[in-house]
Amino acid sequence: MKERTQNTLIRILTAVVALPVYVFLIVTDSLYSLPILLISIIVSGVCLWEFYQIAEGQSGYRPFVKTGMISALIINIVMYSYAYGNITGIGGITLNFDVRYLLAVLMLAFSVLATxxxxxxxxxxxxxxxxxxxxxxxxxxxxxxxxxxxxxxxxGVIFIIFVHLVVMINDTGAYFGGVYFGKHKANFKASPNKSWEGYFSGLLFGIVFAILYSQFIEVFYGRYFFSIVESAIIGIIFSIIGNIGDLFESAMKRDGAIKDSGSIIPGHGGMWDVFDSTIFAMPLFYYYLIIRGIA
Incomplete structure (x- = not known):
């Protein structure tokens, strides 16, 4: 019990220190929105590096780490340029990329890897x-x-915070529900220690928070996006997709015979351990907004 409490305190302390920095970079719009590009490069880059370490695991077959990381950097820059359209930067240099450039980068990277x-x-x-x-x-x-x-x-900031917080609250609810009330194992092969109590605790927390957040935005910012029912459905979807992301990472770690993807974040493990659920949820939410005509 003492070790469990200590680990919980470390998780909370890490979140208190790291979250403000992360949120600050998200909400900052200066410097051509370069802070959001910086976040994407750092988070996806560290997660990718951790994945490559797991992929090597005990097999002895090494991914092309350097080429893979450089390609990841280029992919981020291309997607940033596509997201923000024409951007005139220092020295009058204009970035104007089409999404087709992303395909070109991937094909070029594949050719380099094969060679x-x-x-x-x-x-x-x-x-x-x-x-x-x-x-x-x-x-x-x-x-x-x-x-x-x-x-x-x-x-955008409202949507980013929404998807992050719903996933985080879901993970937090699942963690505490599993640790303090978990009695019935879900028997997932990728993560046999997960319990049904933890899963449904996370689901409930995610649904409630999704509803509260939507109502908060409507009341205090005058922006209406989702009804209570739709917010609840989004909370359910995020919970399911987030768990798929978490189980996928667990399957990779089990195949590589390791417990955590890394140790860069005290109390949480690696960067991928923290963002495994969010990574799967963000693109789904973005295209959902497009279908709804909000994006």
Whole structure:
């Protein structure tokens, strides 16, 4: 019990210190909205690096880390430029990228990876190395970079905070529900220690907070986006998608025979441990807003 309480205090203290910095960078609009690009590069980059370490695991087949990380940087810049359209920066240099550039970057990166593998690495394990490198872009970098698409919307900050907080409250509810009330194992192969009490606690917390947040925005900011019923449905969807993201990461870690993706965030583990649910939820929310005609 003492160790459990100590770990909980560390988690809370870390959140108290890190969250204000993260939120500040999200809400800052100066410098051509470069802070949001910085967030995307750092978070997706660290998560990708952790994924590559997991992917190597005990297999001995190494992803192309350097090329993969450089490609991730370029992907972020391209998606930033697409999100914000024409941006004239220092020296009058104008960025005007089309989304097709993203496909070009991915194709070029794949060609580079294939060439490097043929010239420098043993042919054995080539499919694994190439596949793991590219997979990281599609399950981490591109999904998380949608934070820039959300930020570019009129009420982007409200939406970003919404998706982050609902997912975070869901995770928090699941954590405390599982730790203090968990008795019935959910028996997920990827994460056998998860309990149904934890899952439904997270679901309930997420639904309630989604409703409260929507009502708060309507009352104090005069902006109406979602009804109570729609907010509850969004809370349910975020909970399901967030758990899929969490279970996916758990499956990767179990395959790599490790407990945490890293140790960069005290009490929480690695960066991917913190953002695994949000990474899956953000692009889904963005395209939902487009379908609803809000984006």
């Amino acid at each position: 490097i593998h043929i010239l420098k690495r043993p042919l054995k394990g080539g499919i694994y190395s190439l596949g793991a490198t590219i997979l990281g872009w599609f399950i981490i970098v591109i999904p998380y970079a949608h934070i820039m698409f959300l930020k570019s919307l009129r009420d």
